[in-house]
Amino acid sequence: MAIEAVIFDWAGTVIDYGSRAPLLAFKRTFADYGVAVPEAAIRQDMGLDKLTHINKLLADPAVADHFATQYHHAPDAALAAELFARFKATLLKILPETAALKPGMSELIAFLTANHIPYGTTSGYDADMLATLLPLVQAHGYAPQVNITSEQTQGVGRPEPAMNQLAMQRLGVHDPARVLIVGDTVNDVLAAQNAGANAVGIIEGANLLALSASDWAALAEDQRQALRQKVRSTYANAGADVIVNSAYDLLELIKRECDLEAV
Incomplete structure (x- = not known):
């Protein structure tokens, strides 16, 4: 599949491990x-x-x-x-205090940029909140081409598709079925589905996992596996098309889908 664009949520997805x-x-x-x-x-x-x-x-x-x-x-x-x-x-x-990119995001964004795959964001945050975040993440290479809030869609937010539809329009998307919409909540999955795109649920650092980075690191591997499976089931029940553990896994998936090598 030729991926036309990727649309990300913010907290728990790209930044802010655990959506704290x-x-x-x-x-x-x-x-x-x-x-x-x-x-x-x-x-x-x-x-x-x-x-x-x-x-x-x-x-x-x-x-x-x-x-x-x-x-x-x-x-x-x-x-x-x-x-x-x-x-x-x-x-x-x-x-x-919570604007650090999650593990694997720098590598994922570098790949999207090198291969000219546009990316943007939608958010439950408003414009003032994003105005605080954008300079912080741009300093680390994260520079979404569009950032959509419900202020731009007459107050219509998730799980309705309006924000995703506007983001795709501004990114020049022709086929929503070639778009990945990445989030860490059930509402993200539903909004992606409603927009006709591929809903991607990310597990580690997600709101659904509900653990800080230090709490996650303190767990034994069998505990992590049990929690991964619990979150995976929640995403699957919500109708997610793709479920990945981390941004590293999403990067590998995009490479396979695009039949591209890292540049």
């Missing part, structure tokens, strides 16, 4: 209001735009009851906007 930045920002934001949101509850909706994600969390009965009791009214749009503003301010402080 949004997790920490959500936890700290809700903690400021006296709510301890479980990590699993936060991670289950990763990949959505962040205001939608906040509204999902506010719809949780325990969270809604807390706000109703403490603030004498049920969560509403004004509260969601207030939480989003606080979340964004917190996240912008955290992002520089």
Whole structure:
């Protein structure tokens, strides 16, 4: 298959091993209001735009009851906007600490660049968040040709295909079936499917794996294998077309598909 383009998610996929930045920002934001949101509850909706994600969390009965009791009214749009503003301010402080490229990404990007395969991104982050990230990653050779947020698609984010469709349009894609869309959440997989592209789930460092690099390194190999299989099953059940352990494996897959050698 001649690959026309690759579209990446950000946290947990290209940077931020374990997708820690949004997790920490959500936890700290809700903690400021006296709510301890479980990590699993936060991670289950990763990949959505962040205001939608906040509204999902506010719809949780325990969270809604807390706000109703403490603030004498049920969560509403004004509260969601207030939480989003606080979340964004917190996240912008955290992002520089978690912007390192994941293992294998430098080699993958070098290959795409050398072989003139365009690549771009979609994100649950907004333009201000990406403006913080882009100079940091560009210093390490990661320079996506397009970066699409839901602000550019009239607020329509994942799992709808709008962001991927716009990214493909701007990358000059003619056949979505020749595009790889790489992510680390179920919402990434669904958005890729809905765009008619190949959904690629990456395991190590993913939101679905939910482990930092140090936690992953501390595990015995049999534990890692069990967790890989668990995440693999989640991707497969969501309909992923391709599932890889890491960016290194994705690089080898792209070489085989394109019948190319590293330059």
